[in-house]
Amino acid sequence: MLLLDIRNLQLEFGAGQDALRAVDGVSFTIAEGETLCLVGESGCGKSVSALSIARLVPTPPARYVGGEILLNGRDVLKMDQRELRSIRGGVVSYVFQEPSASLNPVFRVGNQIKESLKLHRPQFATDDEVIRLLKLVGIPAPESRIRDYPHQMSGGMQQRVMIAMALASEPKLLVADEPTTALDVTIQAQILELLRELKQRLRMSILLITHNLGIVGDIADRVAVMYAGQIVELSPARALLQRPLHPYTQALMNSVPQLGHELERLQAIPGNVPNLGQFPSGCRFHPRCPKAQSDCSQKAPELVEMEPGRWVRCPWWK
Numbered sequence: 156m157l158l159l160d161i162r163n164l165q166l167e168f169g170a171g172q173d174a175l176r177a178v179d180g181v182s183f184t185i186a187e188g189e190t191l192c193l194v195g196e197s198g199c200g201k202s203v204s205a206l207s208i209a210r211l212v213p214t215p216p217a218r219y220v221g222g223e224i225l226l227n228g229r230d231v232l233k234m235d236q237r238e239l240r241s242i243r244g245g246v247v248s249y250v251f252q253e254p255s256a257s258l259n260p261v262f263r264v265g266n267q268i269k270e271s272l273k274l275h276r277p278q279f280a281t282d283d284e285v286i287r288l289l290k291l292v293g294i295p296a297p298e299s300r301i302r303d304y305p306h307q308m309s310g311g312m313q314q315r316v317m318i319a320m321a322l323a324s325e326p327k328l329l330v331a332d333e334p335t336t337a338l339d340v341t342i343q344a345q346i347l348e349l350l351r352e353l354k355q356r357l358r359m360s361i362l363l364i365t366h367n368l369g370i371v372g373d374i375a376d377r378v379a380v381m382y383a384g385q386i387v388e389l390s391p392a393r394a395l396l397q398r399p400l401h402p403y404t405q406a407l408m409n410s411v412p413q414l415g416h417e418l419e420r421l422q423a424i425p426g427n428v429p430n431l432g433q434f435p436s437g438c439r440f441h442p443r444c445p446k447a448q449s450d451c452s453q454k455a456p457e458l459v460e461m462e463p464g465r466w467v468r469c470p471w472w473k
Contacts, residue, residue: 158328158360159185159208164222166207168431174218175431177203179384182458185328190354190361192371192392194407195381198428201364204381205330208362209247210239244275248321252333254313258305264316265301268323275324288319293349311342318349322357332364347373369411372396380404383429383439386458389466400465400472402446438469446471
């Protein structure tokens with residue numbers, strides 16, 4: 156059963172001739188109990204798309220100019236403020252990147268978790284429930300840790316506190332935006348393992364945003380690859396990792412170092428993600444694409460199902 160169904164979402168910043176289309180026709184679904192990874196370089200629209208699920212992008216300056224965001228069959232874009240407050244945290248919770256910047260440095264972590272409980276489950280806003288949540292995310296000695304300030308914790312511990320805050324409202328969908336950024340490899344693996352265990356234990360869905368294809372195989376059921384405000388490939392995770400179809404996905408895969416393969420230099424993708432308002436005509440990836448043909452700069456490709464369950468925005472994917 157589908158929990159989230161985003162259809163042709165279009166979001167702009169600004170108005171009139173100066174409007175910049177940050178999300179352009181994005182469509183994807185997340186089923187109950189599924190993990191979808193949203194992958195792409197910085198600036199491609201991943202976080203804006205994820206924030207749109209609960210309409211957390213400020214309007215203005217943003218404007219939702221088209222599409223639907225169906226959450227449990229209800230269109231979020233048509234909800235009033237009271238309905239939005241009920242789904243923010245209650246249905247969709249967020250774990251933002253850089254926990255040290257997300258946690259309030261002048262409040263104890265226990266009080267910050269308790270604040271989330273007061274908003275969504277006031278009958279459970281107790282120290283015992285806070286301790287239970289800290290145990291759930293693997294923080295040792297939670298009875299004493301609830302009195303710590305964020306600066307007294309490591310980056311990995313802070314991220315666990317952020318996850319505990321997100322789980323306090325018992326959401327159906329957890330959106331984790333670059334949850335392993337700025338963490339060392341060992342702590343990254345621990346956070347991913349924690350998310351995998353929590354998903355199975357709590358039977359929730361996860362939208363994981365990352366630019367690192369190296370972690371996708373550890374947790375994802377399906378992968379959506381995003382470039383310049385558009386989905387360019389959507390596929391089951393195993394099939395994508397074994398045989399990426401879109402040239403951009405192939406380039407991302409080639410830039411990931413592999414054990415047992417000695418290379419003098421990693422294969423970087425030439426150029427940069429184009430800025431908003433400066434998207435090239437035709438295929439937006441064609442200036443950086445090794446497979447670009449003469450008509451790629453003229454005709455914008457559609458996202459087409461090339462194989463069962465595999466969608467690609469490129470006619471030259473073979």
